Amino acid sequence: MIGRPIYIEKLQRWKDRDVIKVVTGVRRCGKSTLLKLFADELRAEGVKRDHVITLNLEQLENESLLDYHALHDEVLSRVNDGQMHYVFIDEVQNVPDFQKAVDSLYTRENIDLYITGSNAMMLEGTLATLLSGRYVEISMLPLSFSEYVSTNTSDESLRRLYSRYISQSSFPATVDFAQDSLALHDYLEGILNTVLFKDVAQRLNIANTLGLGYLVDFMFDNVGNLTSVKGIADTLASNGTKVSRNTIDEYLSALVNSFIIYSAKCFDLRGKRLLKQQQKFYAIDMGMRRMILSNQVRDTGRILENIVFLELKRRFKSVQVGRIGDLEVDFVVEGDSGRAYFQVAESISSEKVLERELAPFRKIEDNHPKLLLTLDDVDPVNHEGIMQMNVLEWMMG
Numbered sequence: 257m258i259g260r261p262i263y264i265e266k267l268q269r270w271k272d273r274d275v276i277k278v279v280t281g282v283r284r285c286g287k288s289t290l291l292k293l294f295a296d297e298l299r300a301e302g303v304k305r306d307h308v309i310t311l312n313l314e315q316l317e318n319e320s321l322l323d324y325h326a327l328h329d330e331v332l333s334r335v336n337d338g339q340m341h342y343v344f345i346d347e348v349q350n351v352p353d354f355q356k357a358v359d360s361l362y363t364r365e366n367i368d369l370y371i372t373g374s375n376a377m378m379l380e381g382t383l384a385t386l387l388s389g390r391y392v393e394i395s396m397l398p399l400s401f402s403e404y405v406s407t408n409t410s411d412e413s414l415r416r417l418y419s420r421y422i423s424q425s426s427f428p429a430t431v432d433f434a435q436d437s438l439a440l441h442d443y444l445e446g447i448l449n450t451v452l453f454k455d456v457a458q459r460l461n462i463a464n465t466l467g468l469g470y471l472v473d474f475m476f477d478n479v480g481n482l483t484s485v486k487g488i489a490d491t492l493a494s495n496g497t498k499v500s501r502n503t504i505d506e507y508l509s510a511l512v513n514s515f516i517i518y519s520a521k522c523f524d525l526r527g528k529r530l531l532k533q534q535q536k537f538y539a540i541d542m543g544m545r546r547m548i549l550s551n552q553v554r555d556t557g558r559i560l561e562n563i564v565f566l567e568l569k570r571r572f573k574s575v576q577v578g579r580i581g582d583l584e585v586d587f588v589v590e591g592d593s594g595r596a597y598f599q600v601a602e603s604i605s606s607e608k609v610l611e612r613e614l615a616p617f618r619k620i621e622d623n624h625p626k627l628l629l630t631l632d633d634v635d636p637v638n639h640e641g642i643m644q645m646n647v648l649e650w651m652m653g
Contacts, residue, residue, distance in 0.1 A: 257289050258399065258407055258428050262570065266394050267294050267370070272340065276362050276387060278379065279372040281396030282515035282540050283455075284447050286428045287372040288312060290396065291344040294370075298342055309334050312346040322350055328357035331367075338366050345371045349378040355386050362390060375455050376513040397566055398426035398541055401651040407431045414648040415631070422559050425543025444547045448472075448516070455514040460506065467492075467499045471507050475517050475537050476545045480558035480565075482522070482534045482577075508537075516540050520565065523576040523588055525620060536577050538565045560647065561586060561600045564629060567651055568598065583616040596625040600647070603632050610639075617642050 263279075267290075270277050279287050295308045309331060311318055321327045327345070335341045343361065348354045348371040361367050373379075379393060399407075404421050405414070424434040425444060433439045452472065457465050470492055475483075485501045485508070492499050499507075511517050518538045522531040539545045542559055546552065568575045568589050578585030578597065587598040597617060604610045617626045628639070629647035636645040 257293060258286070258403065258431065260286060260290055260293065260396075260403065262400075263290050263394060263396055264294060264297065268297075270392055270394075272368055274390075276358060276391040277370040277394060278391050279370065279394045279396055280376060280379070280515070281372075281374070282398070282447075283374045283450055284427050284429060285396050285398045285515075285540075287374075287396055288346050289428065291346060291370065291372065295342070295344065303342065304339075306334070306336065307339060307341045308344070309341055310344045310346070313350045314347045322352075324351050324353045324357040327351055327354070328360055331357075331361055332364075335364070335366060340366055340368055342368050343370065345369075347372060347374060349373040349375055354378075359386055362387070374451075374514065375459075376515065377459070395569070397570060399428055399431075400426075400567060400570060401563065401648070402653055404431075405652065414652070415633075418631075418648055422542040422556075422563065423546060426541050427543070430543065440543065441547055444541070444544045448544060448548070451514045451516050456507070456510040460510055467497060467503070468507055470495075470497045471499065471504060472511070472516075473548055475508075475511070476539050476548045478537070479539050479545065479555075480536055480561045482536060484534050518565070518569065520575055520577045520587070523578055525578050525580040525585070525588070530576075531579060538562045540566075557602045560602055560631065563651075564598065564600045564647065572596075578616070580616055580619045583619060585616045585620070594624060595622075596627065599626075599628045601628070601630050604628075604630050604644070614639055614642055 267277060279290060281287055291310065295310060298308055299305060311321065311327070311330070313321060321330055331343055348358065351357070358369065358371060362369055401418065401421055404426060405417055408417055420434070424430060425440060427444070427447065430440055430443060433443070452465065452468060456462070456468065462468060471488070474488060474491065485505050488504050489499060489501050512519055517540065520536045520538065522534050524531055539562060542562065565575060565587065568587055572589040572591040574590040576588045578588040585597050586600050589596050589598065597620060599613050599617065601609070601613050604613065613628055620626070626642045628642060628644040629650055630644065631647055633646060636643060
């Protein structure tokens with residue numbers, strides 16, 4: 257099992273605190289493994305084996321627990337004394353009305369509850385109302401670049417490892433067979449199909465998934481491009497696929513909720529308001545993107561931007577695209593330490609290119625950190641308060 261220290265640290269931070277720990281993320285990003293790793297850590301700390309209760313609701317032997325009464329009763333039957341029991345319930349959204357069982361288990365003083373889910377909709381509606389203020393979400397992604405590098409036993413350069421990272425996959429299981437192109441294709445296709453048909457089509461009751469498939473192809477091909485629902489509809493129509501704007505909007509929401517794509521809204525830095533008409537979308541995995549686009553690795557600048565976006569999602573609470581006048585700031589982030597700005601470029605090949613990348617920063621009239629990330633193999637450079645550094649070293653932390 258690949259270590260996931262960032263997420264283990266988050267679970268440790270919330271351990272024994274009076275909140276439900278909700279781990280969310282795309283299918284096969286490592287949520288189940290994370291719970292196993294954390295359970296092992298608890299046992300190593302001295303927690304008795306029978307005080308760590310693990311239930312995976314995607315396993316056939318637990319099919320009888322896909323009823324919230326049965327799930328609730330099963331957990332309580334295994335809580336055998338007044339000491340703290342650590343309860344891990346994997347893919348809890350498979351249980352209709354699961355929030356009723358979760359709410360009841362949460363009230364027990366000797367239960368510390370951890371649940372996972374592959375759809376953000378589990379945190380909407382009834383659950384959000386019933387458990388408001390009583391849960392903390394831990395958003396999980398596939399392997400970061402630094403986690404991917406940690407699995408490598410050779411002395412390859414970061415640049416070479418990055419090339420593999422964007423051409424293969426960041427899903428943890430693929431580390432063992434990434435060199436087998438057919439196996440990699442089949443595995444990634446299986447994840448995508450499961451998300452599209454189980455997490456999107458079934459939930460939205462879509463009978464004809466052809467339009468959904470075309471939309472996914474378009475979104476993965478256009479990562480990092482400013483996009484509007486109208487623009488998507490017009491492009492699909494020009495290619496012979498007519499899908500209404502309302503339908504596209506509904507499909508996009510479902511894809512985002514399933515964590516297969518992520519959205520970054522546009523923020524006007526001068527007007528201090530969101531620009532609702534346009535936003536950018538980013539893909540969960542570059543190996544999956546290559547599979548969808550018939551094994552083409554192109555638009556390497558936008559691929560790098562996508563990778564940086566996902567890394568920022570790991571590190572910050574909010575990631576948006578910035579606009580200042582007619583210029584764009586790739587990312588505006590908000591976190592515990594406040595705001596920061598990021599520009600991403602493959603290379604600063606000339607003074608003209610450098611000035612173009614620095615121009616948006618120079619128009620920002622505040623003192624928040626401003627960072628220019630490139631693949632250029634140079635030491636960090638300070639451009640009058642704007643730091644330029646190698647993006648691979650930045651991703652390594």
